[in-house]
Amino acid sequence: MIHTENLTKKFGELMAVESLSLDVAEGEVFGFLGPNGAGKTTTVRMLTSLIGPTAGMATVAGFTIGQQDTEIRRTVGVLTESPGMYDNLSAEYNLRIFAELYEVKDVKGQIEKYLKMLGLYERRLDAAGTFSKGMKQKLAIARALLHEPRVLFLDEPTAGLDPEAAHLVREFIAELKKEGRTIFLCTHNLDEADHLCDRIGVFKSHLLVVDTPANLRASVFGRKVVFHLRLADEKIASAIRSLEFARDVRIMENRVVVSLDNPEIQNPEVVRVLVNAGADIQFVGELRHSLEDVYLQLVKGV
Amino acid sequence: MNKIKTIVRKEWAEVFKNRMVIFTVAFLPILMTVIPLGIIYGTHGTAGTKAGNLTSNELPPEMAQSMCPGELSSLDCLQVFMVSEFMMLFMLVPVAIPVTIAAYSIVGEKTTRSLEPLLATPVTTTELLIGKCLAAVIPAVLATYTAFGVFALGSWIIVANKILLTALLAPRWLIAIFLVGPLLAVMAVTFALMISSRVNDPRVAEQVSMVVILPVLVGFFGQVAGLFVLNTQIITIVALVMLVLDVLLLYLTTRVFQREQILTRWK
Numbered sequence: 001m002i003h004t005e006n007l008t009k010k011f012g013e014l015m016a017v018e019s020l021s022l023d024v025a026e027g028e029v030f031g032f033l034g035p036n037g038a039g040k041t042t043t044v045r046m047l048t049s050l051i052g053p054t055a056g057m058a059t060v061a062g063f064t065i066g067q068q069d070t071e072i073r074r075t076v077g078v079l080t081e082s083p084g085m086y087d088n089l090s091a092e093y094n095l096r097i098f099a100e101l102y103e104v105k106d107v108k109g110q111i112e113k114y115l116k117m118l119g120l121y122e123r124r125l126d127a128a129g130t131f132s133k134g135m136k137q138k139l140a141i142a143r144a145l146l147h148e149p150r151v152l153f154l155d156e157p158t159a160g161l162d163p164e165a166a167h168l169v170r171e172f173i174a175e176l177k178k179e180g181r182t183i184f185l186c187t188h189n190l191d192e193a194d195h196l197c198d199r200i201g202v203f204k205s206h207l208l209v210v211d212t213p214a215n216l217r218a219s220v221f222g223r224k225v226v227f228h229l230r231l232a233d234e235k236i237a238s239a240i241r242s243l244e245f246a247r248d249v250r251i252m253e254n255r256v257v258v259s260l261d262n263p264e265i266q267n268p269e270v271v272r273v274l275v276n277a278g279a280d281i282q283f284v285g286e287l288r289h290s291l292e293d294v295y296l297q298l299v300k301g302v
Numbered sequence: 303m304n305k306i307k308t309i310v311r312k313e314w315a316e317v318f319k320n321r322m323v324i325f326t327v328a329f330l331p332i333l334m335t336v337i338p339l340g341i342i343y344g345t346h347g348t349a350g351t352k353a354g355n356l357t358s359n360e361l362p363p364e365m366a367q368s369m370c371p372g373e374l375s376s377l378d379c380l381q382v383f384m385v386s387e388f389m390m391l392f393m394l395v396p397v398a399i400p401v402t403i404a405a406y407s408i409v410g411e412k413t414t415r416s417l418e419p420l421l422a423t424p425v426t427t428t429e430l431l432i433g434k435c436l437a438a439v440i441p442a443v444l445a446t447y448t449a450f451g452v453f454a455l456g457s458w459i460i461v462a463n464k465i466l467l468t469a470l471l472a473p474r475w476l477i478a479i480f481l482v483g484p485l486l487a488v489m490a491v492t493f494a495l496m497i498s499s500r501v502n503d504p505r506v507a508e509q510v511s512m513v514v515i516l517p518v519l520v521g522f523f524g525q526v527a528g529l530f531v532l533n534t535q536i537i538t539i540v541a542l543v544m545l546v547l548d549v550l551l552l553y554l555t556t557r558v559f560q561r562e563q564i565l566t567r568w569k
Contacts (some may be wrong), residue, residue, distance in 0.1 A: 011566065048422055051562040074424040084415035086312070088319040100308040101423040143419065 001026040001151055001182040002047060006056035009042050016042040018206040019056065024199075026150075029173075029183040031197030033190065033295055038204045040186040041081055044153050047184065048078050061150050074102065077149030079157055083140035087129030091120055091139050094128050095146060102147035114142035118172065134165025141172065151182045158189055170196065190291040200291070202298045209298060213291055220294045222247070224287035225263050227256045227270070230280035239277040240270060257287060305425050309433025310440070317403050317437070326402045327441055331395050331449035338388040339456040342470070345381050378466045389475050390522040390532070392453075396446045396487040397515050400438035404494035405507040407434045412502060412564070421561050431555055435491050442487040450479045474534040482537060485544035490514045492551035496558045 002024035009017040017039040024030040034040050045051045047060055049069035057064065063071040086094050092111060099107040115121040118138040123131070128139060137157065144152060157173065158166035166189075173196055176183060187193050193200055194213050201210040211219065229236065232254045240249050240258055245266050248259040256274075260266045263286060274281055317323050411417035420430070454471055461467045494511035501507050524530055 045565065050418065050421055050565060070424050070426065073422060076422075078419065078422040080415070080418045080422070082415040082418075084417070084419045086316055086416055087414065089312075089315055093315065097308055097312045098419070098423060101305055101420075101425050103304075103424070140419070 001028070002030075002058070002060050002184060004047070004056065004058040007043070007046060007053050007058050008055040009039070009046060009051070010054045015205055017046070017053075020203075020207055022201065022207065022210065024182060024184060026182055027180040028198045029177050029185060029196050031193035031200040032184060032186045032203055033188075033193055033200055034203035035299060036188075040203060041155055043203070044078070044155050044184070044186060048076055048153055049073055074147070075149060076151045076153060077144035077147065079137075079140055079144045079152075079154045081155045081159075083133075083136040085128035085131075085136055085139060088127055090125050091115065091128050091131070092124040094139065095143055098143045099146045104147050110146050110148075111142075114145055118142050119168075132165075134161045134168070137161060137165070137169060138172075141169065145176075149181070151184065152176065153184045153186075155186045156188065157185070158187070158192060166192075190295055194291040202295060204299055213294075216291070216294050216298075217289050220297050221289045222259045223261065223263055224248075224257055224259050224289075225267060225270070226285055226287045227258070227274060227279075227281060228283040228285075229254050229256060229274070230282060232256050232279070236274065236277050236279050239273050243269065243273060246270065305429045306433045306436065309425070309430060310437045313403070313407065313434060313437030314441075317406070323402055327399050327445055330398055331445045334388070334392045334395055335449045335453045335456070338385045338392070338453060339460065341384050341388065342381055342457055343460050345377070345384070378463060378469070381466065382469045385470055386475075386532070387522065387526060389478070390518065390525060392446075392450070393478060393483065393486060393518045393521070394515055395449060396442045396483040397490045397518055398512075399442035399445055400487050400491045401494045401511045401514060402508065403438040403441065404434065404491040405498050405511040406504050407438065407495060408498035408559075408564070409501055409504045409507045410498075413504065418565060421565065427556060427559055427561065431495060431559060434495060435488070435552075435555075438491045438494070439484065439487045442490075443484045446479060446483045446487075472534075474532060474537045477534065477537050477541060478532075481541045482544060485541060485548055486518070488548045489544060489551055492548065492555045495555050496551075499555075499559050499564055 002022065004020050004022045007017060007020040007022075008015075020043060032040055032043065042051070046053050046065060047058060049060075049065050049072040052066050057066075059065070060072050061075045063075065065072060086097070089097075092115070095111045095115070096107060099110055104110050111124075112121065115124050118141065120135060120138060120142070123135070128136060131139065141154075141157065144154075154173065158169050161169065170192055173183065173185070177196065183196075185193065185197060197213065199210060199212050200216060202208045202216075209216065209219075232251050234251070237249050237251050237256060240246050240256060243266075245260060245262075246258050248257075250257045258270060260270075267284065271281060271284065408417070411420065457467060457470050461470065490511070493514050494507070497511045498507045501510070521532065525532055530536065
């Protein structure tokens with residue numbers, strides 16, 4: 001649904017996006033992660049035909065940027081970094097303007113549908129300027145969806161929202177995911193990306209890595225299994241170290257953490273060794289690194 | 303076409319919620335109507351007074367010849383002269399009103415950050431600019447026509463002399479109001495839109511855009527100083543020049559309106 005090949009954008013001497021090559025499948029939620037100034041918004045602007053690339057090419061929903069810009073704008077929905085509402089106009093009128101510009105057939109019906117879905121229907125006649133930040137963000141999401149876009153670009157959808165509003169927005173994105181829309185999600189919120197995204201691309205001027213959250217964890221930190229014991233000591237650690245496949249064995253209080261390539265097959269052997277060494281095993285589980293750890297590891301030193 | 307209508311309605315809905323804009327749109331036409339009507343009212347029937355003793359001989363001959371038909375008395379001729387001077391200022395209406403609206407048009411959207419979502423829609427640059435242009439030109443032209451209508455009606459009520467009335471509502475002023483007026487408005491708007499695209503402060507946009515009133519002021523002071531007399535021929539030439547200028551400015555405005563630069567450089 002989204003395809004880029006060496007997509008590059010330079011502003012004078014500043015390289016904003018360098019040789020981005022990427023594929024996002026239909027119905028996929030793709031998380032685009034990167035620090036401030038990494039070029040995420042520039043990428044979204046290029047993919048929504050707001051600005052042109054310096055080099056490379058991209059297609060969105062089969063349309064080529066720079067050649068079929070109007071078709072792209074008609075096909076995609078965009079939630080920009082800032083909601084950018086007409087504060088003097090009512091919520092309903094704000095949506096009406098965009099529904100008409102997107103040539104929505106049932107303007108009234110679509111406005112009603114999304115205002116109700118996002119819990120804003122009762123406030124539809126109030127000026128957008130009287131809305132809280134969270135309500136404005138929801139209104140901006142409604143605006144991006146009025147024409148039922150096949151591809152949705154969400155640039156920091158929960159930035160600056162209080163936890164409750166952010167939760168509501170995330171739930172709504174999850175609903176959109178169920179509907180099978182392709183979503184390109186730029187976010188700083190790594191938990192959000194972890195929960196919502198099928199794949200994640202870590203970006204800092206150029207794409208560092210793309211994979212599923214689970215594979216990213218595995219590729220960056222390996223898979224680690226933690227054995228909770230009644231008493232963990234050096235004798236037990238040595239017993240595990242005798243196994244060829246066990247790497248990086250560490251004792252942390254009464255836990256033994258072991259890096260394994262294939263825990264599903266190797267765990268029973270480790271358990272046998274632990275029992276033979278006299279250990280009382282309380283629990284066994286996989287140590288789960290947060291996506292934040294993965295992200296920091298990846299962007300560190302780039 | 304529908305998108306242009308949407309842009310126009312959106313601009314009006316936004317702009318006319320601003321009391322200052324309403325004040326500007328209403329105040330200038332009222333002022334420019336009341337002043338010439340006041341002059342006609344104040345000077346009619348003053349024959350024998352000091353003002354009435356002024357004669358058409360005191361006007362430059364080409365001015366008296368151009369403005370006053372032979373049957374008009376010197377006082378009537380003076381009335382025509384004075385009103386003609388104010389009619390030049392009357393031409394400020396179709397320039398000043400749209401500048402107020404158009405100067406804010408793009409830069410206002412930049413400051414409220416509503417421009418990016420708008421540019422992300424399938425609206426083309428031409429549709430967007432035509433919409434914004436019409437949203438500023440239409441109120442200005444309507445205000446000018448209405449004000450002139452009130453002036454014509456007031457003159458008809460105040461002035462009993464049909465020859466004087468004909469001179470006051472001479473073809474040159476009809477051409478000026480009904481043809482040059484809208485052309486001036488288009489010029490003012492396109493210029494203001496260009497400025498608005500290239501600055502990031504609404505106040506700067508409005509102040510710089512006000513430069514477009516200069517040609518009108520040059521016309522006013524040129525006529526007051528007796529450098530030229532605006533007759534039908536000159537006004538027709540002005541209208542033709544304005545037409546060419548408008549086409550050129552419209553072209554330049556679409557060239558200057560670079561979505562990418564507006565979003566990234568002039569943000």
